[in-house]
Amino acid sequence: GAVVSQHPSRVICKSGTSVKIECRSLDFQATTMFWYRQFPKKSLMLMATSNEGSKATYEQGVEKDKFLINHASLTLSTLTVTSAHPEDSSFYICSAHSQGEQYFGPGTRLTVT
């Protein structure tokens, strides 16, 4: 089956720094990827839709200048959390769409100290 990877799986960073999370489709091309955020014991909330070669579409309430998304190729989308704060600590999950199917990555746990 199709595999989506995320790197890193866990990251700890200091307040004010930026951190980049990668989402890769390993054996298929994905023109569309999605970024979700999940707080502990909560549901997944869609942050943005990442389209290859064009700007991401952000959901209402998501700061596009804080959560930078780049979908530079058909197999890679990146989410950069800029000037991270402790409230950005969360579980970030990406998914990739291909031929009517959606495949999730294993998630990245971000802790901002």
Add this chain to the structure above:
Amino acid sequence: AQKITQTQPGMFVQEKEAVTLDCTYDTSDPSYGLFWYKQPSSGEMIFLIYQGSYDQQNATEGRYSLNFQKARKSANLVISASQLGDSAMYFCAMREGSSMRGSNYKLTFGKGTLLTVNP
């Protein structure tokens, strides 16, 4: 209004028994898809079962079946013969619009139900 409602924050079931997890949805789009995912403590999202809005029959996948009642806008998940490994968070999710258009494939998730299987 919430698009996906899961009214059971937590459920308990005895091993080997069946359990039903509730999910109701709200959409005006005639084309939609309903999904159930399992999320163990590791955090990965495991796809369980899918029901399309035009599917005539209820979906089944091994021990999982989806009780799809379109008029009631409900898509309950039934797990038969529960196993200890079924203990996890379960999410119902919906896609609105055609599945072949990538941007339509964003999912709206319910709040989830934490299932605990007792030995």
